[in-house]
Amino acid sequence: MTLPLTIDQITAHYGATKVLEDLSLHVADGELVSLLGASGCGKTTTLRLVAGFMQPTKGTIRLGDKDLTRLPAHGRDIGLVFQSYALFPHLSVMNNVAFGLKQRKLPAAEQKARAMAMLERVGLSHLADRLPAELSGGQKQRVALARALVIEPPLLMFDEPLSNLDAKLRVDMRVEIRQLQRANGTTALYVTHDQEEAFSISDRVAIMDQGRIMQLDTPETLYQRPANSFVARFVGFENLIPLTVTGRDGPRVRAVTRDGAALSLSQDRLGPIPDAFILATRADGLRVSGDPAAEGLAATLGLRTYLGRAYQYRCEAAAEPLVANGSLATPFEPGTRATLIPDPDHCAILMPE
Amino acid sequence: MSRSIHPALIAMTVLVYIFLIGPLVIIFGASVSDTTFLAFPPQGLTLHWFENIWEISAFRRTIVTSLQVALVGTFIALLIGIPAAYALNRHRIHLPGWLSTLFVLPILVPEIVIGFSLLRSVNVELGVPVFASLLIGHTLLVLPYVIRVISAALASFDFSIEEAAVSLGSHPVKTFFTIVLPNVRSGVIAAFILAFITSINDVSVSLFLTGPGISTLPIQILAHVEQFFDPTVASVSVLLMMLTIIVMIIVERTLGLTVVAK
Structure with missing residues (x-):
């Protein structure tokens, strides 16, 4: 089951520094929204707040009707894909993908069957017994994607997932990500600094600066009708x-x-x-x-x-x-x-x- | 074209090796000499002095004490050092820089000063028993090595991996044991070995903390040399060297020595 994400007037600090101010954002059920901005704009902070790796100083985060704000990160049920892939180096591809299912205490046979089915979907079932170090960058990111998707999370989040890949692969992978997200109908939050990437696969894009959303709109509207000088300059x-x-x-x-x-x-x-x-x-x-x-x-x-x-x-x-x-x-x-x-x-x- | 090596460089290298290995050869030779004094080259061949180690009860006792102190002290240092190194690396950006320096301070302080101050505080002031003070002293002595080596292993660990596990539903404590620890395993083993060897070979700290009836092997060697001049000391030294060499070979075979070197 997939759920809408509602971020309501979040403020966050790193020590004494305010990094997000009164940020609100709604991602509809099945929608892919990108957070786009230069480094330090607060996009990754927003994602980490939703993931539960950071606590907001005020505001609430809800997934469907469930209030996530005070829930520990391991109880949030969110699929995450990292820039560094973050595969478990000491586990096989199969065990990487099955990790989330193991935490859910599914029977071993079912873990294996579901992980294998997911590996097949990303075209890597033949590499199930390999270690992550033996894979190429694109393969690693596919495993990471499979690992996040196999738990059937109500929300998928991506933190610059393609930044470590070369240009050609980046285009292929973003199409693949979009297809899988569409096919599953999973609500998704996608963080990137790459405008083309954000515009090409998102339903809506939030352009951020200094901890605030400057404009949240469809890529077409952002591109043709920026709402302010910052966004206008940003989109060229x-x-x-x-x-x-x-x-x-x-x-x-x-x-x-x-x-x-x-x-x-x-x-x-x-x-x-x-x-x-x-x-x-x-x-x-x-x-x-x-x-x-x-x-x-x-x-x-x-x-x-x-x-x-x-x-x-x-x-x-x-x-x-x-x-x-x-x-x-x-x-x-x-x-x-x-x-x-x-x-x-x-x-x-x-x-x- | 092959590069020719300057003869002076070869000579220098040979000299360095002689300087490094020479004393070891002399000690080894002396330990098997059939004389009642240290002699090199050995006259006759005997293993009598190795047997003699077991006949002198002070050596037997101190070997056991040394092993106990090294094992337990290193274990305690790992119990403290692993979480400390983890915290220092995990929250590096939020912690002041001097904090990690603080943990390696015992390396900078002369060991003899550590030994003396521990004697004053732990043993004399607090009245802690001799064996316990020895343990505290050795734990303190090896803790910086443990933190340094495990920090080095953690520095190349991508903490996103830990976050990935947590996001998939693994409790943070469980994640530490199932995901973080297996990936710094070689660092932990290297830290253990380095700490163990440091503790086994320590003289300065032990010198102050040993007491009546409880001593470590290196201190007993010192005491023995003050009274006797027989080759037993040489054979004990050979045993200590063998122990270190065996441990190093195990490290080299399993992990590669670079783990300890970095």
Whole structure:
């Protein structure tokens, strides 16, 4: 049976240092939620709190109706997969997988049968008698996965499970993890610092910074509509241009940058625009036009780099250093006066900090 | 092209070996000499001096005492040292750095000072009996080695492994015995052997803590040399060496000497 996870207003400290503040998170039954952020953002702390390796200073953690907060780690029934695989070096692959079943005092024959069936699912039944040291990294992580899944936990947690694998294997393994999680319908919490990994396999992603969740949304929403500057920068919006509205005319809004350059935008596709806001775009969402009279931001182009699908320019516009892409048909030389035209489909409107 | 070795280097190496092994050869030779004094090269061949060890009751008694003290002292040191080393490594980031230094302090303090201060405090002030003071002294003497060696084994132990076991439903205490301990087994064995040998060969601490009727073998050797000059001392020394060598061979065969070296 699988259960939803509810983290309710958790605060946690390491000694005197506060590492999590009022963090709340709900993972629905069968959902895979990733915690994504740089090291020190609190993602691993959150996982360790749920696992019971750390105690929160306040707040509660519930799995279904069961309050886990004061339960010791060995009574929580959570499947865990570690970055270092954490296989028992002195036990065979079979005994590694059967370990959790042995703790549950299942009959030996059933332990063996279930462990073997799980090993078959991860394609390693032929290695049952090996020791962990004789396996490759990918095989070790499969054993770790089988060991966590065989106890049929209501919640699965992953702590950077793919960081020790090479790039190609990482992609294969994350697909495998997602397939197994889907097939079992297990609720899952996945900690990673790898954005692509988080976005590719998660139902929702929580982007964290300094012990708080900055935004919790589907990967699509995070990627296209970040809610704040931190998330925008995190998902690759290079250009954050602060603007102030000077006039409104139906859906059209006129705004100026901090040094007075004017820009006209339409709310039709950008959504409602407040009086003071930040226009966020990726380099892809800021098109370079050679026509200095076109409607957009006047800019002086700087260094040009070749991306394969476009040219990219470092430019100076409205006192902001910006990055914009231009078509391969017309390369511009550094120093060219040009116009940067925001593409409303690739822009986000953020509230100023 | 094969690298040629400088003749001076060969000479130096040979000298070092002579310096290291020479005294052992002399003692061994003297122990089988058919003379009533220490003689090298041996004149005649006899095992009489080895038999003589068993005929002198003081040697018999002190060999037993030495073995008892070394075994029990090492065992107590392991009982204290294993949990201490575990705690020091498990919670390293939360503990001040000087704490682990504290546990190896007895290595830095001259053994003779430890012996003297134990005599003053344990034996004289607290009135602890001689055998018990000896045990306390030897436990203290070998504890730093135990903690050092087991810490070295634990330093390369991934504590995620322990957490994995706990998350799978194994009680932390049970996890320590079924998961942590088997993985630092070689460290525990190495610690045992190192501690045992240190204790068996100790003079400085024992010198202060032995008392009437209770003594250890090295102290008895000292006492014997003060009165007699026969080769019995040489044969006892050979026995002690053999014991150390046999233990080292066992370590080498089962674990490899690098376990003790690191």
